[in-house]
Amino acid sequence: MAEPVISISGLRKSYGDHEAVRGIDLEVQAGEVFAFLGPNGAGKTTTVEILEGYRRRSDGEVSVLGEDPQRAGREWRERIGIVLQSGRLDPYLTVRESLGLYAGYYRAPRPLDEVISLVGLEEKADVRTRKLSGGQQRRLDVGMALVGDPELLFLDEPTTGFDPSARRQAWDVIAGLRDLGKTVFLTTHYMDEAQRLADRVTIIAGGEIVARGTPEDLGDRESQPATIRYREGEREVRVETTTLVQTLNELTGEALRAGRDLDGLEVTRPSLEDVYLELTAPPEESAPAAEEASR
Amino acid sequence: MSALTLVAHQLRYDQKAFWRNPAAVFFTVMFPVVVFLILAVVFDGSTIAVDGGVEATTYYVPAIMALSVISATMQTLAMTLVIAREDGRLKRGRGTPMPAWVFIAGRVGNSIVVAVMMLALLAAIGGALYSVPFPWERLPELLLTLIVGAASFCCLGIALTAVIPSQDAAAAIVNALLLPLYFLSGIFIPEDELPGGVIDFANHFPVRPFFEAFFSVYVPGAGGAIAWHELIVVAIWGVAGLVLAIRFFRWTPRGG
Numbered sequence: 001m002a003e004p005v006i007s008i009s010g011l012r013k014s015y016g017d018h019e020a021v022r023g024i025d026l027e028v029q030a031g032e033v034f035a036f037l038g039p040n041g042a043g044k045t046t047t048v049e050i051l052e053g054y055r056r057r058s059d060g061e062v063s064v065l066g067e068d069p070q071r072a073g074r075e076w077r078e079r080i081g082i083v084l085q086s087g088r089l090d091p092y093l094t095v096r097e098s099l100g101l102y103a104g105y106y107r108a109p110r111p112l113d114e115v116i117s118l119v120g121l122e123e124k125a126d127v128r129t130r131k132l133s134g135g136q137q138r139r140l141d142v143g144m145a146l147v148g149d150p151e152l153l154f155l156d157e158p159t160t161g162f163d164p165s166a167r168r169q170a171w172d173v174i175a176g177l178r179d180l181g182k183t184v185f186l187t188t189h190y191m192d193e194a195q196r197l198a199d200r201v202t203i204i205a206g207g208e209i210v211a212r213g214t215p216e217d218l219g220d221r222e223s224q225p226a227t228i229r230y231r232e233g234e235r236e237v238r239v240e241t242t243t244l245v246q247t248l249n250e251l252t253g254e255a256l257r258a259g260r261d262l263d264g265l266e267v268t269r270p271s272l273e274d275v276y277l278e279l280t281a282p283p284e285e286s287a288p289a290a291e292e293a294s295r
Numbered sequence: 296m297s298a299l300t301l302v303a304h305q306l307r308y309d310q311k312a313f314w315r316n317p318a319a320v321f322f323t324v325m326f327p328v329v330v331f332l333i334l335a336v337v338f339d340g341s342t343i344a345v346d347g348g349v350e351a352t353t354y355y356v357p358a359i360m361a362l363s364v365i366s367a368t369m370q371t372l373a374m375t376l377v378i379a380r381e382d383g384r385l386k387r388g389r390g391t392p393m394p395a396w397v398f399i400a401g402r403v404g405n406s407i408v409v410a411v412m413m414l415a416l417l418a419a420i421g422g423a424l425y426s427v428p429f430p431w432e433r434l435p436e437l438l439l440t441l442i443v444g445a446a447s448f449c450c451l452g453i454a455l456t457a458v459i460p461s462q463d464a465a466a467a468i469v470n471a472l473l474l475p476l477y478f479l480s481g482i483f484i485p486e487d488e489l490p491g492g493v494i495d496f497a498n499h500f501p502v503r504p505f506f507e508a509f510f511s512v513y514v515p516g517a518g519g520a521i522a523w524h525e526l527i528v529v530a531i532w533g534v535a536g537l538v539l540a541i542r543f544f545r546w547t548p549r550g551g
Binding site for chain 2: 053054075077082084086087089097100104105107128144148
């Protein structure tokens with residue numbers, strides 16, 4: 001297997017007495033979209049800013065594109081693109097000029113028209129950024145990170161605070177990055193966002209990793225009790241089972257023998273959202289600490 | 296790509312953004328011109344008792360030039376850098392391969408371009424309306440004074456960002472520092488109207504020495520030589536600003 005693009009082991013970060021990241025390990029492979037999912041204050045931004053070289057770690061090993069971000073220089077920065085959690089662009093430059101400014105920072109920038117169409121801002125190319133909607137500004141943020149044609153892209157909560165249509169457009173842009181062969185490290189607190197975009201998801205809560213896997217097998221949903229529902233006349237019947245196949249066979253067999261139907265028969269597993277909420281539910285006493293870390 | 300190419304690239308975009316920003320253009324370009332015209336109209340015909348008597352209109356050309364240079368450098372830099380910092384643009388820029396100093400160099404270059412332009416504009420207005428001669432024969436002295444002043448006030452502007460917590464506070468803090476100094480330094484009120492103690496007090500701050508140094512090379516009969524003593528005071532302030540800027544300048548937003 002090729003060397004991972006990102007590898008972290010035993011990463012810790014403290015702010016004074018508060019330990020925001022408490023010894024995490026993870027690896028991200030080339031070409032994958034990796035989602036780092038967790039509630040506010042879980043340690044996502046701290047971790048991603050350590051990977052981006054903005055913050056210094058307290059302990060542990062970090063390698064990004066084969067280098068330690070704390071010591072990496074210009075060559076390394078040519079290969080990464082960063083979309084920060086918040087930030088505004090120069091209000092008096094147009095979309096094309098903003099991208100042009102950044103293109104000048106890189107040795108081999110992507111053609112501007114290509115970037116503009118990647119983020120779907122063709123109609124707004126010559127509009128000043130102050131006239132863009134929040135969603136359009138965010139897509140331009142992604143464009144600014146893409147203009148240097150990086151191998152690895154960091155996106156810190158790219159759709160927080162968006163309306164559904166703006167989110168969907170941002171998702172289309174991010175999904176398009178995979179087709180370009182980019183490695184994407186995405187932080188989010190939306191389960192559906194991770195589910196929709198990521199190849200692999202790692203969940204962080206209270207500075208520790210609480211689950212990891214693909215969006216499908218996350219939280220070991222296969223082994224959790226499934227729920228069977230159907231109606232018997234007016235009555236709603238609900239059966240929870242860990243032996244789904246057997247229970248279902250018994251129920252349907254009985255119904256067939258009796259010559260009746262199972263109206264509204266439906267089998268559900270806990271949704272990813274349910275698993276996520278359960279995994280990240282904070283213990284009562286640690287809630288204020290989590291809040292502090294989100295500042 | 297050479298460092299110089301990068302700085303030129305940055306400067307080109309900073310210039311675009313500057314000229315499209317109505318607040319920046321008003322305060323840095325229009326305001327000094329309007330103030331000069333008002334003062335010139337009000338005091339036209341009177342003589343100010345410095346260096347054996349100077350016409351008021353002649354006095355105010357270097358006075359408002361000094362104000363313009365300070366406005367284009369210290370004021371513009373402090374305000375635009377705080378806005379860029381709080382917008383997260385400084386932080387974003389640090390995530391690119393561009394060396395951090397290029398960003399600062401672009402902004403300083405922008406300030407100097409505007410300062411030189413204001414000098415030319417005020418010289419032209421003073422010459423055309425009030426026949427105030429431009430000191431061509433002392434151009435090297437004038438440029439040296441301008442360079443030392445512009446560089447020092449740039450450093451002070453960058454240092455000042457460290458004590459400005461937010462975008463909203465930027466204009467208030469900068470004006471609270473500079474406006475009283477303009478009054479106390481003889482820039483708005485002619486210095487022969489000011490009590491001696493006021494000038495002595497103002498001599499400790501950089502505005503008054505810069506104005507004096509500028510006046511000395513600009514106005515015929517004011518000596519014509521470089522006012523070394525005043526220029527050194529300005530430079531000491533500049534170096535202090537540079538040290539503080541290097542120590543306390545921050546790239547990440549303070550609020551939020």
